[in-house]
Amino acid sequence: MEGYNGTVFAYGQTSSGKTYTMSGTERQPGITPRAVEDVFKYIHENSDREFLLRVSYLEIYNESIRDLLSPEAIDLRIHEDRKRGVYVSPLKEEIVTTPSQVMRIIQRGDYQRHTSSTDYNIHSSRSHSIFQIVIESRERAPTAPLSPNITGGGGGGAGGRRMSFGLRSPNAVRVSQLNLIDLAGSEKASADAERRKEGAFINKSLLTLGTVISRLTDDKGAHIPYRDSKLTRILQSSLSGNARVSVICTISPSLLNVEESNNTLKFAARVKKIITRAHTNQVMDDKALLEKYRREISELKAQLLFTSAVAAETSAAGAGVGIGFPIRGIDKEKKHAELSHLLERERVKHEEEMVEMNMVRNALKERIDHLTKLILTSQSINARAIYPGTLSTGGSGSDDKSADSDNNSQVPTSLPPPGRYTVETRADGTVTEFPREIESRLARKDTIVRQLQSELELQQEKITLMKNALQRTAKGEAIDIEKTLARMETGYEPREKFLIEKRASIMGLNTLAGNTNNFTKWQQDTAAAAAAALAGSGKEMVASPVSEQQQQQQQQQQQQQQRKKSVASTKNNKSKDDDDDDGAGISFAEGEHLAIDDEEEDEDLMDTPWNREDLVSLRKAKRELEIVVIEQEKKLEEMVSFEDSEDFRNLVLELEEQREKLVAMEEEREGLKATVSELRNTIRKLELGRSQLGGVGPSSLPRPSSSTSVASSSSASTLGAAGAAGTAGLSNRVQELEIMLQRERKLRIEEQSTSMSRIVALQAEVTIHRAERSVRELE
Numbered sequence: 053m054e055g056y057n058g059t060v061f062a063y064g065q066t067s068s069g070k071t072y073t074m075s076g077t078e079r080q081p082g083i084t085p086r087a088v089e090d091v092f093k094y095i096h097e098n099s100d101r102e103f104l105l106r107v108s109y110l111e112i113y114n115e116s117i118r119d120l121l122s123p124e125a126i127d128l129r130i131h132e133d134r135k136r137g138v139y140v141s142p143l144k145e146e147i148v149t150t151p152s153q154v155m156r157i158i159q160r161g162d163y164q165r166h167t168s169s170t171d172y173n174i175h176s177s178r179s180h181s182i183f184q185i186v187i188e189s190r191e192r193a194p195t196a197p198l199s200p201n202i203t204g205g206g207g208g209g210a211g212g213r214r215m216s217f218g219l220r221s222p223n224a225v226r227v228s229q230l231n232l233i234d235l236a237g238s239e240k241a242s243a244d245a246e247r248r249k250e251g252a253f254i255n256k257s258l259l260t261l262g263t264v265i266s267r268l269t270d271d272k273g274a275h276i277p278y279r280d281s282k283l284t285r286i287l288q289s290s291l292s293g294n295a296r297v298s299v300i301c302t303i304s305p306s307l308l309n310v311e312e313s314n315n316t317l318k319f320a321a322r323v324k325k326i327i328t329r330a331h332t333n334q335v336m337d338d339k340a341l342l343e344k345y346r347r348e349i350s351e352l353k354a355q356l357l358f359t360s361a362v363a364a365e366t367s368a369a370g371a372g373v374g375i376g377f378p379i380r381g382i383d384k385e386k387k388h389a390e391l392s393h394l395l396e397r398e399r400v401k402h403e404e405e406m407v408e409m410n411m412v413r414n415a416l417k418e419r420i421d422h423l424t425k426l427i428l429t430s431q432s433i434n435a436r437a438i439y440p441g442t443l444s445t446g447g448s449g450s451d452d453k454s455a456d457s458d459n460n461s462q463v464p465t466s467l468p469p470p471g472r473y474t475v476e477t478r479a480d481g482t483v484t485e486f487p488r489e490i491e492s493r494l495a496r497k498d499t500i501v502r503q504l505q506s507e508l509e510l511q512q513e514k515i516t517l518m519k520n521a522l523q524r525t526a527k528g529e530a531i532d533i534e535k536t537l538a539r540m541e542t543g544y545e546p547r548e549k550f551l552i553e554k555r556a557s558i559m560g561l562n563t564l565a566g567n568t569n570n571f572t573k574w575q576q577d578t579a580a581a582a583a584a585a586l587a588g589s590g591k592e593m594v595a596s597p598v599s600e601q602q603q604q605q606q607q608q609q610q611q612q613q614q615r616k617k618s619v620a621s622t623k624n625n626k627s628k629d630d631d632d633d634d635g636a637g638i639s640f641a642e643g644e645h646l647a648i649d650d651e652e653e654d655e656d657l658m659d660t661p662w663n664r665e666d667l668v669s670l671r672k673a674k675r676e677l678e679i680v681v682i683e684q685e686k687k688l689e690e691m692v693s694f695e696d697s698e699d700f701r702n703l704v705l706e707l708e709e710q711r712e713k714l715v716a717m718e719e720e721r722e723g724l725k726a727t728v729s730e731l732r733n734t735i736r737k738l739e740l741g742r743s744q745l746g747g748v749g750p751s752s753l754p755r756p757s758s759s760t761s762v763a764s765s766s767s768a769s770t771l772g773a774a775g776a777a778g779t780a781g782l783s784n785r786v787q788e789l790e791i792m793l794q795r796e797r798k799l800r801i802e803e804q805s806t807s808m809s810r811i812v813a814l815q816a817e818v819t820i821h822r823a824e825r826s827v828r829e830l831e
């Protein structure tokens with residue numbers, strides 16, 4: 053506030069509390085809200101100075117600078133010049149007039165900042181953020197006497213007269229910056245590739261910061277690598293001396309982090325050695341606005357005074373014109389009329405000038421009001437607490453008048469009521485933020501627009517996906533339309549959507565056909581008509597799975613159609629020219645016929661009997677074709693509903709059952725195989741035993757019991773006889789088992805093949821349904 057640059061930054065291991073320290077919470081405000089609070093408190097308490105504040109907010113993410121107040125501006129550049137030192141450009145700066153306005157801007161920026169959940173912190177800052185307040189201040193001088201130099205001539209806004217003003221600022225403007233920096237935390241390698249990349253950038257820039265600080269503090273005068281990272285480059289002015297710097301080091305209380313904590317403390321020890329020689333910045337840089345605005349206000353006020361004076365003069369002259377022309381020679385009526393005309397013209401001209409003058413004055417007043425509001429003085433500060441209870445306002449409410457007393461004495465203020473409006477401007481003074489109500493309405497509108505846009509994009513994506521699928525199907529590729537639809541849909545039942553679309557397209561066809569009646573009725577009638585037509589022409593209708601109820605309905609409709617047909621044929625007998633029901637003998641009720649109304653246009657052709665014949669057969673063919681189309685549509689509808697039906701579900705269940713059976717049979721077969729091989733092993737062992745005993749051939753080998761001990765040579769012959777009988781029995785058993793097994797195997801194979809063919813049939817049925825539907829879709 054006294055003109056020194058200031059920098060505060062928080063340094064420490066990830067999750068050790070940097071963001072917490074800088075930002076804090078609502079109940080425990082951190083450094084930033086407290087600093088903002090202090091700035092406004094200072095302005096409030098210093099009645100001898102006037103201030104202008106502008107703020108900016110940026111982040112360095114992966115070595116790229118991004119404007120958090122204008123997020124589309126990425127990869128901003130760092131510049132340096134003698135007047136301003138090192139600065140980032142183009143960076144959006146907003147003029148601020150209240151603490152709450154600053155906090156809202158910070159919140160807006162924080163919302164844009166890169167944060168992610170890491171192994172160590174759910175809301176880890178993945179970037180270094182720099183919030184900057186530029187404070188311009190000037191001693192409040194008594195208003196300089198206004199001396200507009202009116203030279204006359206063209207130009208200018210006041211009645212075509214030129215004005216020039218020769219005001220000069222009596223005081224220098226102090227410009228200083230406060231940088232509030234929340235560094236990203238140093239961390240060990242993460243498992244996530246994205247986090248690892250971020251971590252590498254973070255660690256590199258922090259390492260450079262460490263190097264810069266150690267070089268600054270050793271006496272060797274070595275090269276200081278500010279340019280090795282964006283962070284050190286931006287901090288160059290502060291670190292190299294012209295700033296009062298506070299470094300807050302945060303460490304973890306955990307023993308596990310002792311190594312990191314130790315490093316942080318070493319860093320802190322080094323930083324403490326940096327010697328800064330900050331000085332006040334009296335030099336006004338190009339961007340200093342306070343002086344510019346103050347001067348502009350004075351000039352505008354002078355213009356306003358001048359305009360008022362001219363207006364008064366014009367008004368007086370107009371009045372003079374109205375009464376100052378005595379009319380002599382009343383008898384000369386022509387002269388009188390001419391004079392009246394002249395007078396009227398003069399009066400209109402003066403009136404126009406007055407209107408113009410007023411417009412200019414209003415514009416000037418508005419601009420003065422606006423600029424005055426941006427300049428903060430102890431009276432104009434609205435000392436509202438940032439967080440209730442944390443800021444002592446000390447104000448009397450005079451701040452809401454928002455302009456200093458000098459201005460108020462001359463310019464009737466037209467500023468909005470307190471708290472309703474928050475005007476934010478760019479550095480050039482143009483308004484960037486609207487009053488709150490409008491802002492929120494705009495925000496709501498923006499949200500709706502965004503929603504609509506994303507909805508539109510989604511729809512477009514879906515269309516593209518569907519088109520591709522259809523194109524591929526057309527090329528003969530097997531595309532699962534249902535899957536495609538499912539992929540397109542999130543949160544919408546694909547099947548249901550498909551059905552709705554299908555119905556809509558059929559309804560569309562119905563409308564095209566010129567039918568305005570109820571779709572179902574039309575469908576039923578036309579289907580019945582189709583049945584009648586085909587029955588009449590001796591063709592068979594394509595069988596389609598229809599319910600009993602539907603069949604009954606169809607029968608009823610056929611009967612109705614028959615009745616209609618007989619009525620129509622009676623009509624035909626009465627009037628030979630009316631051949632609507634010729635050929636197939638279909639009768640369509642009025643408004644329910646298909647699009648074959650072009651018949652009327654063919655009236656001339658009907659004159660000759662051969663034409664008539666051709667036409668009749670053509671119409672017949674056309675109707676038949678249309679009936680087929682209707683029938684296909686109906687089939688499609690039924691097919692679609694079939695897939696939703698109980699039958700279809702049963703088919704699928706059956707399919708699953710068959711599959712399970714197959715698996716069970718496989719298992720059983722494996723079991724039997726194992727039994728057989730076990731038996732074979734036993735036989736082999738018995739044969740081996742027999743040959744060791746030197747007995748009979750393998751077919752009559754005895755089977756030693758597991759509990760039988762090896763027989764002595766004296767009992768070998770007895771054993772041999774008993775063994776032979778046992779072996780024969782076993783062999784028979786084995787043979788029996790093998791036959792059983794073979795029988796069983798054969799049975800299983802038969803069952804398996806039945807199941808397989810059933811599965812194949814079911815799969816074929818399902819595939820056919822899907823294929824037919826795909827073809828329909830394509831059509």
Ligand SMILES: Nc1ncnc2c1ncn2[C@@H]1O[C@H](COP(=O)(O)OP(=O)(O)OP(=O)(O)O)[C@@H](O)[C@H]1O
Nearest residue numbers: 065066067068069070071072073173176177236237
């Ligand atoms: N002094 C404190 N009192 C209470 N909670 C704290 C304190 N310091 C930090 N925390 C909590 O610890 C967690 C990590 O803190 P914070 O996000 O500030 O760490 P950080 O150093 O900024 O981490 P990173 O470098 O990953 O961004 C947060 O949930 C924060 O609320």
